[in-house]
Amino acid sequence: MIRRVRRLLIAVTGGVAALACTLALAGTAAAQAAPKPKPAPTGVDISGERLDAPLKLRTDTSPNEVNLVIDQVRWLGTTGQLRGPAAKDLGPKYTVVVLAAAGPQRTYDLFPLAKGGPRIYRPGKQPDLSSTRAGWFFGRLNMPETLRSVGVPMPAQFDTLAGGVGGGERVLPEEALDPVHNLDTALGELQRLLLLNVGIVLVITAGLAGIALLVRRRTR
Structure with a gap:
């Protein structure tokens, strides 16, 4: 035991x-x-159309502007679409390079005025030599206004919505902002509907009258 x-x-x-x-x-x-924690960003460089030299934003002098730009790309997932819009539909391109104390870390191509909404392309080759998948992503609706607010020469767009993804063109069409045009359209539709209803009533009445006359002749 x-x-x-x-x-x-x-x-x-x-x-x-x-x-x-x-x-x-x-x-x-x-x-x-x-995985090693990502180093804290120290700034961003933006280059692209109508920028003679890269726009350099640093956290020690422009922290809000740096955060606004990084917020446009920080939410991207691990995979994106393999194909993006046609080149003719992309519009101006702005390359954003995210910097850290050790140097450039990430790079993204932003297309704020792309047809169908802002787009982002993330290259597979990154400055920090990290492995990532190249892909296309829908950008936030406020991308054009964000880039303009930090110094990128772009026309102001006051009718874009803040946050979200997609939508680089006008959110509301010009016709939606014209109440007189909308009222005329509504009255025209109502008039056509009334005429259609009157026509249907007349056809039904004529049919009933014909049936009644036929029945009366046969019962004599």
């Missing part, structure tokens, strides 16, 4: 030791495999 208990204790102790070693090795491997 004592021997059996001793063997059982030895087996349990060995199993616990093996489990502890396994957990330790797993913890070490997980620590080694854990």
Whole structure:
């Protein structure tokens, strides 16, 4: 009996030791495999159409502007669309390079006036040599106004919505802002509807009258 208990204790102790070693090795491997935290951004460089030299924004002098630009790209997922709009539908391109203390980290191509809404292209080759997938993404609706507010020479667009994705053109058509035009259109539609209803009533009345006349002739 004592021997059996001793063997059982030895087996349990060995199993616990093996489990502890396994957990330790797993913890070490997980620590080694854990991605390194991204360095804090120190600024952004913006280059593109109508910019003779890159627009340099730094967190120590323009923190709000830097955050506004980074907010346009910080939410991108791991994968995007493989194909973007046709080149003729993209409009002006602005390249944004996100900087850290060690130098350039990430780069993105922004198309704020693309047909169908702002677009973002993330190249597969990044300045920090990290591995990522190239892809196209829909941009935020406020991308044109954000770029203009930080110094990019773009026309003001006051009718774009803040936040969200897609939509680089006017959110409301010009016709929607003309109440007289909308009223005339509504009255015209109402008039056509009334005429259609009157026509239907006349056709039904004529049909009933014809049926009544036919029935009367046959019953004589």
